[in-house]
Amino acid sequence: MEVQWKKITDGQMEDIHIYREFGSKPTLKYLGRTSSPTDGFATGNVSLTLKNIQPADEGTYICSVKSRDQSADTATMLSIAGTSEVFFEILGPQGQGLELACRSHGWFPKPTVRWVTQDKQRLSPDTAIHQDSKQLFSVLSRVTVTGEQVGDITCQILNPLVQAEKKTTLRLSNHDELKTRCDALSRELEFRRARSYMVPITLDEAWNHSELAVSSDQRTVQHKPSAQSPNITKVPVVVGREAFASGHHYWEVQVWDGLDWELGVLTETVRGRLKERSWWDDLPEDGVWSLRRVKGEYWPEEADAKMQSHTVQLPVVGLHLDLEQSTLSFYNIGTSDRILEISIEGSTKLYPFLRPGLSKAGEKGKPLTINPNTDWDFPNRVLC
Structure with a gap:
């Protein structure tokens, strides 16, 4: 005895599965997708199980049973329906x-x-x-x-x-609440897009002020003068190893509860002058773009006005360097809100830098730490 399962596809008869007393097998196209009961002839159940259903499986199926003396067949229509979450x-x-x-x-x-x-x-x-x-x-x-x-x-x-x-x-909600919610979602979406460009940043001790201590993982820096230290010379900054000349780059710095710090980027020219100069009262205005906190106030002034309207503390600052638009943006991680956006003039290469607050002789200053999390990925849209 033999059982043949076939399907009518585009007016043509297509073999699917053949079932004989000594075994069964699917055709090559349906390999791994069909099966029949192992005791089918003994029980009279020679049905076909079709797995991993696809829309192309829709159509008319024919079951033909043949023996040495006679044969019979029957047909059935299979319709496919699929739904999904919205x-x-x-x-x-x-x-x-x-x-x-x-x-x-x-x-x-x-x-x-x-x-x-x-x-x-x-x-x-x-x-x-x-x-x-x-x-x-x-x-x-x-x-x-x-x-x-x-x-x-x-x-x-x-x-x-x-x-x-x-x-x-x-x-x-009503129009005002709707606009408020929409604005908040738009700000969060902007922040999420910026954070999707997160890159690893490490500190370069070769461009490190002598009184700044860099951690062994090269992600934390703090001012650590000796008890006999004279007045500090040179600007107390440390520069990152990574340099950026194009594209998008995002990193985060934990500022903890320090009242004084400065974060940003500087040009390769300024980086070179940091080593050459034996002293420097402050960073130059040209070739440096940064957000600074001095005695609890933020500079530039527009950043201070923004932060004064926030009740959320600023433990972590996000920096997004967009060299396609020539901008550097700073974000308050606690609110997903942009604090400041600065336009950057043309430069061939830019380096991140950190400037922690100064401490008294023999004491440790407040640290600045680069967030090591680099596997962040956000969708391009906010789902509700």
């Missing part, structure tokens, strides 16, 4: 409203999408539905809501074959 995204301000989106992937057949408000009012979205190489459909649907459309906003995706629905809902 995710909301807040894309940001759009005109006088807020642009929202919902995404989903893994639908079959082609789904339908609709947006509704809390009072069942339908919105008019801009919807794109695409089919991938496995014939599965992905959905990206966008809609802009205004301040009057408050309450629950729902994105519904429906599988028309099995009438299965997946949906996600976002609750919107």
Whole structure:
């Protein structure tokens, strides 16, 4: 006796699985995806199990049973349906409203999408539905809501074959609250994008002031003068080993509770002069871009005005060097907020530098530590 499973594909008969009394085997195309009961002939169960279902498996299947004396066959139709979870995204301000989106992937057949408000009012979205190489459909649907459309906003995706629905809902507040939330999300998204460019930074003891102590992992620096130390000469800074001439670069420095410190970048020219000069009252204005804290106040002044409006302390500062836009930005990690953005004039190579606060002779100053975490990765959109 022999059992043959076949499928009609585009009008052509396709062999799938052959089952005989001494064993069974699938055709090469279905290898690893089909099976039949091992005791099928003894029990009369010669059914076919099809695994890892794909949209292409949809169609008419024929089971043919043959013996030496007779044969019989039957057919059945297999329909495929796929659904998936739906995710909301807040894309940001759009005109006088807020642009929202919902995404989903893994639908079959082609789904339908609709947006509704809390009072069942339908919105008019801009919807794109695409089919991938496995014939599965992905959905990206966008809609802009205004301040009057408050309450629950729902994105519904429906599988028309099995009438299965997946949906996600976002609750919107009034216009002012909506704008406040949108602004906060936009700031966080900007910070997340900046932090996705995190790079490892280490301190170069060859460009280190003699009274600055650098840790063995070359990430922490603090002022550590001797008890017999005279008045300090040269600017007490330490320069990073890494130099940047293009692209995006982000790093973080823990400033702890130090009242005095300075963080930023300097040119290769300034770096060379740090070694050559036997003394220096302060860093030069040209070729240095930085954020500085002196006796609890921040410089430049616009950074101080920004920080005075915050109640959150500043234990860690994030620095984003964007050499595509020629800017250096400083972030308050506690609030994901940008403190300051500085325009950088053209330079072939820039080095990070740290300047800890000075301490009294024989005492240790407040340390500055570079965050060693370099595996940070953020999505490009904020998911709700």
